[in-house]
Amino acid sequence: MTHLTRLDIAMPDDWHVHLRQGEMLEQVLPYTAAHFGRAIVMPNLQPPVVHTADALAYRDSILAILPPNSSFQPLMTLYMTETTEAADVKAGFESGVITAVKLYPAGATTNSAAGVKDLEKIYPVLEVMQEIGMPFLVHGEVVDPQVDIFDREAVFIETKLMPLRVRFPQLNIVFEHLTTQEGVDYVLSCATHTAATLTPHHLVINRNAMLVGGIKPHYYCLPVAKRERHRLALRAAATCGDPRFFLGTDSAPHPVHAKETACGCAGIFNVANALAITAQVFEQENALDKFEGFVSLNGAAFYGLPVNTERLVLERQLKPQALPANLKLSTTEVQAFDPMMDLYWSVVS
Numbered sequence: 001m002t003h004l005t006r007l008d009i010a011m012p013d014d015w016h017v018h019l020r021q022g023e024m025l026e027q028v029l030p031y032t033a034a035h036f037g038r039a040i041v042m043p044n045l046q047p048p049v050v051h052t053a054d055a056l057a058y059r060d061s062i063l064a065i066l067p068p069n070s071s072f073q074p075l076m077t078l079y080m081t082e083t084t085e086a087a088d089v090k091a092g093f094e095s096g097v098i099t100a101v102k103l104y105p106a107g108a109t110t111n112s113a114a115g116v117k118d119l120e121k122i123y124p125v126l127e128v129m130q131e132i133g134m135p136f137l138v139h140g141e142v143v144d145p146q147v148d149i150f151d152r153e154a155v156f157i158e159t160k161l162m163p164l165r166v167r168f169p170q171l172n173i174v175f176e177h178l179t180t181q182e183g184v185d186y187v188l189s190c191a192t193h194t195a196a197t198l199t200p201h202h203l204v205i206n207r208n209a210m211l212v213g214g215i216k217p218h219y220y221c222l223p224v225a226k227r228e229r230h231r232l233a234l235r236a237a238a239t240c241g242d243p244r245f246f247l248g249t250d251s252a253p254h255p256v257h258a259k260e261t262a263c264g265c266a267g268i269f270n271v272a273n274a275l276a277i278t279a280q281v282f283e284q285e286n287a288l289d290k291f292e293g294f295v296s297l298n299g300a301a302f303y304g305l306p307v308n309t310e311r312l313v314l315e316r317q318l319k320p321q322a323l324p325a326n327l328k329l330s331t332t333e334v335q336a337f338d339p340m341m342d343l344y345w346s347v348v349s
């Protein structure tokens with residue numbers, strides 16, 4: 001392939017992002033709005049976004065502070081609970097306010113306490129979602145204390161996802177932030193109705209980043225980064241051109257004091273260099289011709305949405321680009337993700 005130095009592509013979408021609320025939202029939103037046409041906005045706020053009315057209010061709070069002239073569109077999600085009502089979900093979807101519903105197994109990740117313990121309790125909602133073609137987004141990890149944290153995704157597939165798939169063969173499922181070879185194999189084994197998001201950080205770090213040479217809380221996220229062979233499987237999936245895989249940054253900002261502590265929370269803030277990292281990975285894999293599919297086309301197709309008409313241009317610079325600055329909040333900061341490799345790509349317009 002010729003050595004591409006310029007990528008002029010349809011505006012990307014971020015199919016998994018945490019925009020948070022309050023001052024954090026104000027600070028992170030301009031980054032997402034600058035590089036993405038749309039984003040699937042995760043509902044794990046405190047309190048979680050459970051009803052259509054909550055999502056409407058959250059969407060209004062986002063739209064109210066969008067940078068002027070921005071055409072960014074937040075795609076809202078509901079947080080599935082064991083008491084979620086199918087009628088509310090259906091009305092939210094059919095009115096265009098709600099795009100998808102997110103499953104957090106109770107206790108699996110940040111702000112998941114109100115999540116689902118018993119999947120059977122949500123069958124009536126899934127029945128309706130299957131019928132109306134509404135995507136079901138899954139944080140795919142079991143929470144059983146007997147299961148090693150590095151195995152929680154693989155065990156979720158076998159014990160939760162496979163039975164669910166048998167029960168709901170037509171449900172559109174997005175397996176969020178895939179981190180394992182088993183996850184890739186599972187998605188590839190599903191002929192229809194199944195897709196997965198991949199994060200930039202899981203394409204570039206393995207668990208050594210977090211654990212070698214001292215414990216590095218800014219590389220801790222969930223699902224936790226796995227061994228090298230899993231990272232290589234994720235890179236192959238992202239760059240092979242298969243439409244079942246698309247970008248979800250899982251950008252998940254936390255204040256530094258909440259990460260640099262005896263019990264630090266999970267989440268990596270990567271939105272400022274997410275596209276640069278992804279382009280660098282595609283270049284390394286000699287797959288820049290598949291980049292637009294991964295960041296701008298595949299997700300829209302799965303969600304049944306048009307491709308963005310705006311364009312985005314990335315250029316390969318001659319020198320490595322500086323790391324994005326940390327985010328400054330009034331009383332704290334959020335550390336920007338350091339991919340531990342040189343990035344030559346930058347968004348120019």
Ligand SMILES: NC(=O)N[C@@H](CC(=O)O)C(=O)O
Pocket residue numbers: 018044109110139220221222223250252253266267268
């Ligand atoms: N990915 C993370 O490590 N954290 C996310 C939650 C999530 O996506 O599981 C967060 O909200 O902080």
Ligand SMILES: [Zn+2]
Pocket residue numbers: 109139176177222223
């Ligand atoms: Zn998650």
Ligand SMILES: [Zn+2]
Pocket residue numbers: 016017018042250252
């Ligand atoms: Zn997330």
